[in-house]
Amino acid sequence: xxxxxxxxxxxxxxxxAAADWGTSNLRLWVLSCDDRLLARIGDPxxxxxxxxxxxxxxxxxxxxxxxxxxxxxxxxxxxxxxxxQGWIEAPYLPTPGRPIEMARLRRxxxxxxxxxxxILPGMAQAEPADVMRGEETQVAGHLAAEPHFDGLICLPxxxxxxxxxxxxxxxxxxxxxxxxxxxxxxxxxVLRHALEGAGWDDQAFADAAREAARHCGAVIDGLFGIRASxxxxxxxxxxxxxxxxxxxxxxxxGTMRDEWQDRPIVVIGSGRLTPLYxxxxxxxxxxxxxxxxxxxTLRCLAAVxxxxxxxxx
Amino acid sequence: xxxxxxxxxxxxxxxxAAADWGTSNLRLWVLSCDDRLLARIGDPxxxxxxxxxxxxxxxxxxxxxxxxxxxxxxxxxxxxxxxxQGWIEAPYLPTPGRPIEMARLRRxxxxxxxxxxxILPGMAQAEPADVMRGEETQVAGHLAAEPHFDGLICLPxxxxxxxxxxxxxxxxxxxxxxxxxxxxxxxxxVLRHALEGAGWDDQAFADAAREAARHCGAVIDGLFGIRASxxxxxxxxxxxxxxxxxxxxxxxxGTMRDEWQDRPIVVIGSGRLTPLYxxxxxxxxxxxxxxxxxxxTLRCLAAVxxxxxxxxx
Numbered sequence: 001x002x003x004x005x006x007x008x009x010x011x012x013x014x015x016x017a018a019a020d021w022g023t024s025n026l027r028l029w030v031l032s033c034d035d036r037l038l039a040r041i042g043d044p045x046x047x048x049x050x051x052x053x054x055x056x057x058x059x060x061x062x063x064x065x066x067x068x069x070x071x072x073x074x075x076x077x078x079x080x081x082x083x084x085q086g087w088i089e090a091p092y093l094p095t096p097g098r099p100i101e102m103a104r105l106r107r108x109x110x111x112x113x114x115x116x117x118x119i120l121p122g123m124a125q126a127e128p129a130d131v132m133r134g135e136e137t138q139v140a141g142h143l144a145a146e147p148h149f150d151g152l153i154c155l156p157x158x159x160x161x162x163x164x165x166x167x168x169x170x171x172x173x174x175x176x177x178x179x180x181x182x183x184x185x186x187x188x189x190v191l192r193h194a195l196e197g198a199g200w201d202d203q204a205f206a207d208a209a210r211e212a213a214r215h216c217g218a219v220i221d222g223l224f225g226i227r228a229s230x231x232x233x234x235x236x237x238x239x240x241x242x243x244x245x246x247x248x249x250x251x252x253x254g255t256m257r258d259e260w261q262d263r264p265i266v267v268i269g270s271g272r273l274t275p276l277y278x279x280x281x282x283x284x285x286x287x288x289x290x291x292x293x294x295x296x297t298l299r300c301l302a303a304v305x306x307x308x309x310x311x312x313x
Numbered sequence: 314x315x316x317x318x319x320x321x322x323x324x325x326x327x328x329x330a331a332a333d334w335g336t337s338n339l340r341l342w343v344l345s346c347d348d349r350l351l352a353r354i355g356d357p358x359x360x361x362x363x364x365x366x367x368x369x370x371x372x373x374x375x376x377x378x379x380x381x382x383x384x385x386x387x388x389x390x391x392x393x394x395x396x397x398q399g400w401i402e403a404p405y406l407p408t409p410g411r412p413i414e415m416a417r418l419r420r421x422x423x424x425x426x427x428x429x430x431x432i433l434p435g436m437a438q439a440e441p442a443d444v445m446r447g448e449e450t451q452v453a454g455h456l457a458a459e460p461h462f463d464g465l466i467c468l469p470x471x472x473x474x475x476x477x478x479x480x481x482x483x484x485x486x487x488x489x490x491x492x493x494x495x496x497x498x499x500x501x502x503v504l505r506h507a508l509e510g511a512g513w514d515d516q517a518f519a520d521a522a523r524e525a526a527r528h529c530g531a532v533i534d535g536l537f538g539i540r541a542s543x544x545x546x547x548x549x550x551x552x553x554x555x556x557x558x559x560x561x562x563x564x565x566x567g568t569m570r571d572e573w574q575d576r577p578i579v580v581i582g583s584g585r586l587t588p589l590y591x592x593x594x595x596x597x598x599x600x601x602x603x604x605x606x607x608x609x610t611l612r613c614l615a616a617v618x619x620x621x622x623x624x625x626x
Contacts (some may be wrong), residue, residue, distance in 0.1 A: 129538050159503070159537055174540070178502070178533075188497055219532075220491075220529055220565055221489050221531070222570040225443060225488070228437075228438075228441075228443045228444045228488070
């Protein structure tokens with residue numbers, strides 16, 4: 001993505017920022033004009049905590065070391081910042097279609113023109129109804145690296161996305177609320193009593209995932225058993241936690257079998273979920289690779305930034 | 314259950330009380346010595362809200378009109394009052410086995426002998442691990458009315474029980490957390506936004522239940538669509554609520570098919586869940602009947618009370 005730095009339209013060093021602004025947090029990356037990472041910033045003020053005019057305040061605060069130079073700082077942002085309850089609504093792109101359309105980016109309203117914020121829309125599918133905001137950026141980043149990718153992209157998270165891609169386009173996608181199920185069950189259900197205590201049990205995870213991948217009913221009638229086992233046989237929190245996770249992820253991967261079987265699948269993510277999904281997929285016979293989410297996000301946002309700079313000159 | 318009233322050991326009218334003391338509430342019935350219902354009392358102080366010596370206080374308060382007559386008031390109780398965190402632990406009966414064993418009832422400690430409280434234990438299953446407290450009483454009440462019942466009893470609730478019965482015994486049982494899933498998803502997940510507003514849609518419920526009974530994966534990848542539909546097409550809260558309920562109950566009933574297929578099934582409950590389960594079961598081809606939970610509970614507790622009175626004379 002590195003290009004000759006244009007020193008007229010940007011700050012002398014051409015510094016710019018990429019942002020993935022989700023429901024619960026903001027991830028900011030500050031990059032040089034040749035896309036070297038200068039700073040990585042995390043902030044807990046996600047979309048849910050902000051009114052529409054709160055976003056600019058947060059950005060100015062976190063980017064203050066790079067503002068006030070007399071030059072305009074460009075920010076390219078994806079995620080829930082473009083939702084109806086975000087900074088400014090960037091209407092969804094339709095599926096099937098390309099995940100990025102330069103004509104459909106939206107400029108966010110700012111109070112001073114030393115900041116220039118462009119927001120990427122998400123994608124919506126009519127039938128069956130589905131939406132994504134932020135994942136399309138990671139998908140686009142992978143497709144930019146692998147233009148002939150014909151397969152499935154899985155993006156594990158609170159609402160895991162399964163995205164069928166071909167010829168640089170998103171053909172269709174599906175969403176499983178697995179991450180949210182886990183948080184609700186582990187934090188708010190009767191199962192929370194079985195999870196009091198730290199630790200993890202790889203074998204318990206793998207066994208549970210295998211069970212549930214074979215039959216998703218294991219999630220329907222197997223979850224209460226985590227509590228009952230804990231009561232009757234003193235199953236450890238580590239085993240209980242791993243079993244809960246394994247049942248949920250296994251059931252999801254089993255349910256999605258028609259999508260990933262006989263097709264390359266890439267798991268894009270960061271943190272602990274990615275290797276868990278990849279392991280279960282591999283165990284179930286998938287041809288699976290993993291890709292770092294940050295790399296994919298930045299590849300896409302840098303490409304958009306470069307295109308915007310080209311259009312500006 | 315009515316027997317000649319013994320006026321020496323009880324209050325002059327032989328009044329006694331039956332109690333179903335759950336996690337979140339207490340249901341009390343005051344009955345005459347010939348088991349006519351004199352009063353029905355509901356109280357929100359469930360087991361979770363009480364320390365072990367709080368139970369007696371609540372009972373004395375709600376039964377005060379019938380105390381202080383100089384005679385002993387017998388109370389026969391089932392439910393979480395006999396759990397480890399209850400009034401006094403009534404250790405589980407094993408499965409397979411009879412749901413009631415007179416030798417395994419526990420007397421609760423009371424401060425004055427004008428009150429006599431007997432607690433019924435629940436049942437525990439070793440493999441796969443499972444527990445119930447309170448449902449065994451409804452099961453026993455049904456088996457007392459139908460001693461030759463050879464089939465399945467479904468008790469819908471927060472943790473729905475599916476109990477295989479034969480020859481007056483519980484052979485085995487399974488638990489599905491469907492009610493708790495619904496409460497968590499409807500109240501705490503992203504789906505709550507789609508349920509803002511009252512109403513119900515029978516057709517949406519029936520369609521969703523049929524879909525999920527056919528393939529439980531509809532619960533794995535179909536739930537987020539309730540939110541997406543609401544966002545994209547303005548699906549009503551009534552439709553969304555009914556679809557959520559239908560997907561969950563349908564997936565449960567489909568998962569339990571091996572249990573109820575080709576076997577009589579009785580749904581014991583009160584409130585709105587019972588007809589919903591019965592309707593889906595019937596739609597799926599089950600030979601289903603419904604039984605009122607209160608009637609089953611009282612039939613069992615009255616039989617226990619009668620046996621206790623016999624043993625006391």
